Amino acid sequence: MELLYAMTTGVLTACGLYLTLRGRTFPVVVGLTLLSYAVNLFLFSMGGLTTDGPAIVSEGTNYADPLPQALVLTAIVIGFAMTAFVVILAMRARSEVGNDHVDGKKEDRE
């Protein structure tokens, strides 16, 4: 499970990073979203991966660390708000500048 999990996170990060480095705002927004998904997965795994463990410390030794789950929840909420904001900003930039390049250039050699 660890290997699959690590590979998923890695692929998501790589795709997010690639898209973030593109020149148009839409791929950049999608890239940032992917990056935040990867970060959420990464944060979640930081308490160690457990299966069938309750998220509270009880008598049993097998429990899931509840803190990363709380952190991920916070990160999701913040990331959601930020994505909404950046989408609106990209649309405003598109209408004000007249094109969707991140630098507002008319032409580029892509």
Next chain:
Amino acid sequence: MMQHLIVFPVVLPLVAGILLLYQRQGLVRYKRAVSVAATVLLLLVATGLLRQAASDQVTYYALGDWQAPFGIVLVLDRLSALMLLVTAVLAVGAVVFACAGDDEKGSNFHGLFQWQLLGINGAFLTGDLFNLFVFFEVLLLASYALLLHGGGKARIQASVHYVVLNLAGSSLFLIAVGILYGATGTLNMADMAIRVAELPTEREGLVTAGALMLLVVFGLKAAILPLYFWLPKAYASAPAPVAALFAIMTKVGIYAILRVYSLLFGDTAGGLEALEQSWVWWLSLATLAAAGVGVMAARDLRLLVAYLVLVSVGTLLAGIGMRSPQAVSALLYYLIHTTLVTGGLFLLAEMISLQRGKAGTRLVKGRPMVQGAGLAMLFFVGAIAVAGVPPFSGAIGKALMLNAAEGTQRLWLWPLLLLTSLASLIALSRAGSTLFWRSHRGNISGSPLARRQWFGVIWLLSAAPLLVALAGPVSSYTQATADQLANPQVLIRTLLPNATGDAQ
């Protein structure tokens, strides 16, 4: 009542911001009254907290009475109290200036302004690494909206860069926090300091990676060399009161570097001690050099001031890079000076552009100004202070920095700092003579400036002579702050009285 005072700098702007959301448009007078009253109250609270912190005691506020390391704590020591006071003083100047009419160019200015203060104050007070992330997000989200206040092509362009970069930075912040949590098992910074001191060697690499990633994030906020390219454009296109408030934003990054690395990687950290030092030192020197070039090349007054912010960032980071109590004391003195004076200069640039009409802040010949004499006097004071020429505070701040350098550090810092000061001096005198002396063609037209704008600028720029007059008490306070930072055990023992291990 008194023990709840620590939470006030967070709660007060939050409540004020909510009240100010009541109507999007209209009720201008009431909104201004609420916003100014809340900011002045914040100044009083910050003064009270400073007096409390000056007793050399570290006090903390456990939210919901959940004790550290499990609950979230707000920690008040000399450093955070000082930063709170500087923020409040800056905010009073900026908000009064905004009341002259800038707040009506878009909606919800005052509410967002208060929330920006909430984020900044929270970042200065929190003792928890994840909470620091949350407050960073609060201040960033407010700053995104404030940067766009009033709209316009240049602002939207600068915002796109600023927002995208900071979103990437937030992701990196979360990764770094995750790594540090995974390696140490705690998020409370005091507790983490104890865990780092007892860290098994196989986890040192993990903690180093996490810590250096944090440095990238804080460096992005502080605008250190490879990460500063967003700053000049964003600051130059922001509305004046917002740009003035942004003068503290780079200092949030510097505060975070100072706090996190002096606490976590102090002299108990063993092999990880001072792991950020060489990075910060060399990059700060490079930032200084680049900022000096930028100052000389700027063809617009706002852009010039934005590069002056970068000069101050380089100087402050060099102080962190030296990592001695003397250097930290010098950098804190310089930080008070540079925050208030560059904030004042942003406001002054706006006033100059209002009087010049079409020429704006571009450094070209234009028509003479109605109130040219008054503006020229203020510009003179601000320019002398920020370039570091006696008799104002910049000179003392830079002298303290130069004095704090030791051995080979002098070899690098002295020429670079003095040359960038010279570059600032040349650029500012060129700007001043173009704006005030060579602009005499055409007729004087335009209306005089609002009294609130004059108040805002004079309020901030009066820091330059005042910091000289009060140099004795201020520098003894910063010296004590540096000593407190160099000895984080006091903070750790206050937060975690039952902690065991060799950190005690």
